[in-house]
Amino acid sequence: MVTTPLPRASVAEIPPYVPGRAPASRPGFTSYKLSSNENPYPPLPGVLHAAQAALEQLNRYPDMGNAQLYAALAEHLDVDADRLALGTGSVGLLFHLVQAFAGPGDEVVHAWRSFEAYPIAIAAAGATSVPVPLREGGEHDLAALADAVTERTRVLIVCTPNNPTGTAVTQTALTALLERVPPQVLVLVDEAYVEFVRMDDAVDGLALQAAYPNVVSLRTFSKAYGLANLRIGYAITTPEIATPLRAVATPFGVSSVAQAAAVASLSSVQALMGRVDALVRERERVLAGVRAAGWQVPDAQGNFCWFPFPGDPEATMRFVTAAEQLGVSVRPFAGEGVRASIGEHVGNDRVIELAQRLARPGE
Structure with missing residues (x-):
């Protein structure tokens, strides 16, 4: 019993x-x-001052609409604000995306070894993880990822550069993958380390998202911007995907301190x-x-x-x-x-x- x-x-x-x-x-x-x-x-310069000013309002809830940060990001990326979604780091957005688009009986395809939060987010949503081994040199096997997609696949994840092996895929190779993936499968391109990439034909998540409406690009303020402690990241996608992504987000999840620090960081590029x-x-x-x-x-x-x-x-x-x-x-x-x-x-x-x-x- x-x-x-x-x-x-x-x-x-x-x-x-x-x-x-x-x-x-x-x-x-x-x-x-x-x-x-x-x-x-x-x-970065000005970030501590902005964060300390936000600390004076700790008795108040943060702006749940993240209006100032959405406006700053939209200008920085040259995209409409309704294509953006914020979360507690890119890992928070990962959980929200899987929760919104996959559940029991659904499959999520991803490379392995890759970011260890992927199987955690998938299991938390009740979906099934479909890991695809990396190539011997630590690179994604994009052809094998495409082969792993079935009628049960709801999400496919590409981590570039891949954590922990550090390898990155090219725009040409990723475009070829997207041509093979059905449009109803959400393709999550995890670009947490995008600012560090120095290679020919590097992935451009914004260009991919503009060409393929099923693509979501995840980025973060934790790595290059040095705001890991404040937990803030963002997704770039279509309004049709951003809307449910915002809907499942934890209310008031991104603090005022994080919002202020991110806005200040964007002014110190x-x-x-x-x-x-x-x-x-x-x-x-x-x-x-x-x-x-x-x-x-x-x-x-x-x-x-x-x-x-x-x-x-x-x-x-x-x-x-x-x-x-x-x-x-x-x-x-x-x-x-x-x-x-x-x-x-x-x-x-x-x-x-x-x-x-x-x-x-x-x-």
């Missing part, structure tokens, strides 16, 4: 989200957290890109150092790099332990690989030193 309330069966199947750990504190030694893809820079360019230079320096040490690592287009350890959980954890001994925390995916964020210069130096100290896989 059941004596307590029971959640839906799918809730018990939700895998736990594992956050990046902070490094262990060591007296007289500076450690670096490179496990969460955080921006190492402080808020030149300073933003200076910081992003500096992080990209650091990324390329780390990749060059790691490869010079003999490691074969994938191209990196986000603010992190990937050390593959396919089928070898022991090697994964040896890498993590060695990183901790150097005062660096990284993000392990046991038996798959380790992700190291691009952070402060000294922390990045230690990642290069780590690569020089450790044997490469297969040795």
